[in-house]
Amino acid sequence: MLRESIAGSRPDRLIPNQIIRSSEHPKSSTASVNLFSVEYTTWHAVVHPSIPITVDKEKNCMASQNSNRGGPPNPWGAGDGPDIDELLRRLQLWLNQIAPGVSWRGASVFVVLVLVGLLAWTACYTVPSDSVAVIQRFGKYLEDVPPGLHFKVPMGVDSAIIVPIKRQLKQEFGFTTPGATDRHQSSGNRDRERRETEMVTGDLNAALVEWVVQYRIAEPVKFLFEVREPRGTLRHVSESVMREVVGDRTVDEVITIGRQEIEAEALTKMQVLSTKYAMGISIDQVQLKNINPPGPVQESFNEVNQAQQNKEKLINEARRDYNRVIPLAAGEKDQRVREADGYRLKRINEAEGDVARFGALLAEYRKAPEVTRRRIYLETLQDVMPAIRSKIIVDEETHGILPLLNLNTPKGDQP
Helix, strand or coil: CHHHHHHCCCHHHCCCCCCCCCCCCCCCHHHHHHHHHHHHHHHHHHHCCCCCCCCCHHHHHHHHHHHHHHCCCCCCCCCCCCCHHHHHHHHHHHHHHHCCCCCHHHHHHHHHHHHHHHHHHHHEEEECCCCEEEEEECCEEEEEECCEEEECCCCCCEEEEEECCCCCEEEEECCCCCCCCCCCCCCCCHHHHHHHHEEECCCCCEEEEEEEEEEEECCHHHHHHCCCCHHHHHHHHHHHHHHHHHHCCCHHHHHHHCHHHHHHHHHHHHHHHHHHCCCCEEEEEEEEEEEECCHHHHHHHHHHHHHHHHHHHHHHHHHHHHHHHHHHHHHHHHHHHHHHHHHHHHHHHHHHHHHHHHHHHHHHHHHCHHHHHHHHHHHHHHHHHHHCCCCECCCCCCCCCCCCCECCCCHHHCC
């Protein structure tokens, strides 16, 4: 039994207290002392290999036999317990041999100061202005802490997770912005980015769609504890929704006229799924970037697009000429029609006026024919004479050499 006890014990666990008392074994106290001597020697050889020790088995046996005369056997030999001061002194000697010249009292003070500083360092934390801190005590949610300097229970009892709730975050699909600091902003894998953009449209054509999702963390508790990987889940949700929306439209709509409709529909569906999965995320915007056909058909697709653009260009030029010529011709037509109408009204009004004037003259002429005739004659001469440049007055009764009087000759030219 003694050999099994000694052989089965590990050297680093052999201490003086590991003995078998005589009350447990019906053998003499000599066996107990011998066991202590063997175990203590083994323990001392492991702990203090540089300090020799000798055990006098016979003396211990005699002391044990003498001590047993008056009472129970004492495994410590001479009847006295282990000398604590001696053990401490030997420990001090051993430490001095390991690190000579070191003041172990000063080292103890330094260790205490380091521990106090570590406690103070782990007890205080700062929350940025655009974030909140979610406090956990032993892993259980405790409270949300606003921005500022705060304190918590140190040594891992309380843990603070900083969550940016006012910062707008984004995820990129199909490309990566150089210098991005958020590791969740893109997939970070070229093969993964290429697979994300490969989609099939409603008319069974292939397209490479790149887009950006901008979001904010609206509910920090749900964001941290309801979903295992909320950012990864958001990537999967965004990819699934975009494939669904693109698959409902033709490739022409996806590339040209349907971009805004795709963005609006994808935003609505992403927000619905985010609320359903309780991710604590609010989707702010979905923006489409580059949309291109796959590489093998890129050249042919560009030629088709070029032809369509040329067609649209010619149509627009024809519409421009049409809008420039047709309205001008229509305006000229309307102008001439209005001029004709105006001339017609003018002639009619003039004729009606002349008829009215002649009717009035006729009435006056019937009342006084001679007076009216002479007045008409004078009025006619007043209208005609100013337009005549050469005026010659002939007197029928004059028979002289100069029967003519030139009334239009300037004063300086008269003889």
